Amino acid sequence: MGQITLSQVTKRFGEVSVIPPLDLRIEEGEFVVFVGPSGCGKSTLLRLIAGLEDVSDGRISIDGKDATGVPPAKRGLAMVFQSYALYPHMTVRKNIAFPLRMAGLSQAEQDKKVNAAAAVLNLTAYMDRRPGQLSGGQRQRVAIGRAIVREPAAFLFDEPLSNLDAALRVNMRLEISELHNSLKTTMIYVTHDQVEAMTMADKIVVLQAGNIEQVGSPLDLYHSPRNVFVAGFIGSPRMNLITGPEAAKHDATTIGIRPEHIAISATEGLWRGTVGVSEHLGSDTFFRVNETGLGDMITVRAGGEVALHHGDTIYLTPDMTKLHRFDAAGLRL
Amino acid sequence: MSTQASRSAARTMLSPAVILLLIWMIVPLVLTLYFSFQRYNLLYPDRAGFVGWMNYTNFVATPAFLTAVLNTLVLVLGVLIVTVGGGIMLALLIDQPIWGQGVVRILVIAPFFIMPPVAALVWKNMFMNPTNGLFAELFKFLGLQPYDFLGQAPLASLILIVAWQWLPFATLILLTALQSLSSEELEAAEMDGAPAIKRFWFIMVPHLARAITVVVLIQTIFLLAVLVEILVTTNGGPGTASTTLTFLVYREAILDSDVGTAAAGGVVAVVLANIVAVFLMRAIGKNLDA
């Protein structure tokens, strides 16, 4: 349960084509993350799968059955919205029970399932409160509870953590991953945060302007990005992308090297530059290096104890085995 | 969100309202148009027949017509001046720090909620009546002769009555607009050395300009249609001194049973209202994204 296939799915708003013909296959039980910059169409794609928008062309099938014209209620999917979209005039209990009520379950059955979901999400103490009386994290859990209780074929998450503060975000990330491990249901998760994508996904779908740039596991995308866009999107801080004569030396239009794959020295190395801003996180230090002759600033990661300062000369030596090469079209060589 | 399903549902849900309003708009207007080209008097139904533009020419040619148009203009402009001018001043006053602002607002708003017949009769009987009205009492107290307001200055008296009813509306709207003016802008101007008069003229007035426009246009639409106040106080008189266009049409229709002429007059009224409406719609349309 929870196998979803998109064939040649297209979406136009008037004249504007937001999603060109797209094919994608999501397996049962996978945790798939749609990731990409703002406006890349990831939320639109999610809403097409949910049935909240009609496709302009193409077909969507769920568990082998065509779901293209099927209304959202009948697709057997559950969605957790970015703003949680809880019913403000209902208690937590009633919120979670709502889908069951719509499905016509008896009060007893409703209670059973609601209590079970509440237990899983640690909501039992809040059942009679209204959403307005809950914190962000608690509201999140109620939204998830409302989704769980439907026992859907797949869960759809639309940037659920964007409204939470940093610490809470990390906690909820873990909770959602735990949930996936215990329920083993397909989860489709939309985010613009590549850290969430990397840590939670079985499979990542990188999108730009409606196009799928690459599909693969997190480490696949990290080690073998198919094009310049994916290379620059995955990994934080961003991969250093160098064009010009230095790239030509390696028979490429663009070469890329990640900050963590560059060795530094105060005395010797392949490239020479001046330390600009240095960011000390304690565990790591990031140096922004200028005046290398390579074009833009280069970012380098070093251990926490390196003591170079603004204005110091620094030598960089990239690990050649980790160098990425891209042609004029931006594709991997 | 829009899917095929929700869009077709939306259309179904809209249709009763749209159909009803369409019928309400079209059917009577078409009939009015039809009647305006007919000679049709309810008292002599056998003499009906097509008469082309005769009704229009008759209507426009009656001596009352020009007077009515003039009176309408005077009434509308008079009320507008009083309500907008008074409204601005009142709004400014109420916006100041005062004790009991809530109660002041309640008192000022009250006249708007009085039904027109009551408002008109209170003024007619209790204030303007030359025998026992309060104004008469005041004049006597001052040693003057009581003045027959409604008899000798019917239009001005009507302006007073109608303006009294609409002043709360203008005040409320202008007050709302005033209170939406950020105090920071005014404070910045004060820091820049602008005195109160200049602050009023260069900051408040432009900000209020939109609200004033809306008040003027909306009130005009309703003022053109004023009827009951006239009916109940002067009945258009003495003679035609306080007959407006609307009243003229009403008189033709109800009092003279002259359907044809009344219809022609009605069409004239619609044209007038539409002109104002065009301007109003443009003013509103700019805001409809909100």
Place this chain on the structure above:
Amino acid sequence: MARAVTTGQKTINTVAAWGVALLLFFPILWMILTSFKSEADAVLSPPVWFWFDWTTENYESVLEQANYLRFFWNSVIIAVGSTALGLVIAVPAAWSMAFVPGRRTKDLLMWMLSTKMMPGVAVLVPIYLIFVQFGLLDTRIGLVVVLMLINLPIIIWMLYTYFREIPGEILEAARMDGASMRSEILFVLLPMAVPGIASTMLLNIILAWNEAFWTITLTTVDAAPLTKFISRFSSPQGLFYAKLSAASTMAIAPILIMGWFSQKQLVRGLTFGAVK
């Protein structure tokens, strides 16, 4: 603009504001006072202000005779009836315009508002004749329909603005949760829109109660509401000021009270959003 001003300034402002306010309110106050006077006291020259024998005889008299209660009841039925009917038609219309907007939605809304600007006098003749033809003259149902039609644009407009303040995502969540269109409106939208609907109802009842064109031209005796009843006192022979005042006070009292609660709605409903 709540800046600190000197107490002196505040006093001056307060006196000025209260002065103007009382001046404006005075006619109403005078009417209410007169309603408690005997007829003789009401026409005393010079007039009496507060120190007279307060009596409720006028109220009793008005209520006993002249079928006053029936006119009052007519006003209630017409005001409430046209509001209820209007809501039934307006809620779905406002829902669709607020939540499934199309390219034409704005134009449609503007057109609806423009129908309110048609002068009654222009269609008086055909409406009157139609009413006569269908036996609707002097019936409450006829008036309910007409008042509903003239106020429908405002009801739709106000509901539209209130609905737009409801996050669309909540309705989508309901849809995902399996709610049919009917369930979505009944169990999610309406409970959340209750304050907005109440405000709209309030304003519309006020407008319908005070409506003085159609209620006067389309009724005679049976369906006559208070507007018609009072307007009949325009001729000088009804010179019973005190009784007239009592009748008038009772006629305006409900609306005055409702109006005091609905100032914000007034701005929203009658300026069509052009002023915030």
